[in-house]
Amino acid sequence: MSDDLPNTDLSESLEDYLETIFELVRDHKVARIRDIAAARDVRSASVIPAMRRLAEMGLITYEKREFIDLTPEGDMTARRIYARHRTLTRFFRDVLGIPNDIAQKDACSLEHSLSDEGMDHIVRFLEFISSCPEGGSVLARFRNCALVNGESRTCSGGCSVSASERMQSIAKTVSLRDLKPGQSGTVIRIDGTGPVRQRILDMGLIPGVHVILERVSPAGDPIWIKYQGSQLSLRRKEAQRVLLERSPSP
């Protein structure tokens, strides 16, 4: 009942400080204001109020002009944060194939905000990949299917499905340009790379979205589509890149 400990949850900033201290203590035995400031790329003066707050919360020992260390509780907390960081790094790098440096940076940003539930499912995915006998090959297929030279392309090479299955799957895939007004489909993927791809994705045409072709301008070039309650126009060139699974016509 006693609300002694002002144990407000750590802010992102304080979590970062704690994590930094953890790494410094691990690598250099001690943590000093100066090192913390350097690691976080802030001025020393900014570190001090943060240290005071962490000390108040009982997570670090901080006496003026002495080395900073983690209390047992701070160590636990830091480890937890750090584990989140590494889980995310691993997921981004080893599953999604993001280059290590970017994976690190993203992990840094996301470790603070992803829910426990979200983290747990990511861990489960990692477990799946490393424990299911088929898990490993999933990644190989992912790379083959979607990550060849960072370029999205038709799944053809790596997949060990029968030719008939493949043909069937390809047959159902049409470009948005091939739809007639009134017809609809579900986005499977966006062909190609670069700014055009990005623009299409930015507009919200991502895999899984259900799109209806509303009308085609007389000239045939701008076409109007509708999805998820909003309507917008697309160049023909862009529409061609959007690959759909055709929905049965009503």
Place this chain on the structure above:
Amino acid sequence: MSDDLPNTDLSESLEDYLETIFELVRDHKVARIRDIAAARDVRSASVIPAMRRLAEMGLITYEKREFIDLTPEGDMTARRIYARHRTLTRFFRDVLGIPNDIAQKDACSLEHSLSDEGMDHIVRFLEFISSCPEGGSVLARFRNCALVNGESRTCSGGCSVSASERMQSIAKTVSLRDLKPGQSGTVIRIDGTGPVRQRILDMGLIPGVHVILERVSPAGDPIWIKYQGSQLSLRRKEAQRVLLERSPSP
């Protein structure tokens, strides 16, 4: 050269406001201060400075006591943010199997911080799942292997690998408790659920980590392990839950 536009990147908060306006305009044709405040769960008074800043940046039209609307540029920006949101939601829900409401919340937090590169790889994973003929079955396997009743368990049922492959894979998997001092292995998964699992993960024992068993206390209960430069002790009960792929002894 002319630095006219004070086009500092949007803060998280402003991104959220813009996204909220986008949704309101889409669903109700107009956006009012009051609705924005309600949607974001803040006071009306807090909305006003935000609107002023968005208007200064040319993203919304905001005249005193008139309806708020998006400028074309604001619409583009909002769509982009919103597309990120939906991409993440879809990934969390449809790939990782996170319940919809939690997926939404996580998407809200992460949409601001994930790098473009990270987003792109997530999109590619979605494309893989929906376009590779084998993609769909990957998810089924993931659910079978790792998500049965939200419980981590041995991969056995759903996998279509030969019995011999499976036996081989199981044979290589040992519990951390079975290691002898000096031996090491790579974490494959943590058995079970609940707080013990969480504690183990919090300590940083996540799939892919390389662990060395340092020593076992005479009584056999606390065991000391070392990984990633740090050392810690584990209860025997916990160690049993940590499943490894044994590394060849030196």
Place this chain on the structure above:
DNA sequence: TCACTCATGTAGACGCGTCTACCATATTGA
């Protein structure tokens, strides 16, 4: 038409996290 209501806007405050500028202390080397 006039008071009431409610959405909108203003003023001022606060906490956080940073900064700059300056002060204090400890360490070190000539």
Place this chain on the structure above:
DNA sequence: TCAATATGGTAGACGCGTCTACATGAGTGA
């Protein structure tokens, strides 16, 4: 031993994003 230097700490400022309390306007019913 004592001054130079590096490290740590203090004071005060600022921007952001929120709040509360109050003011202003615009529509509404009696």
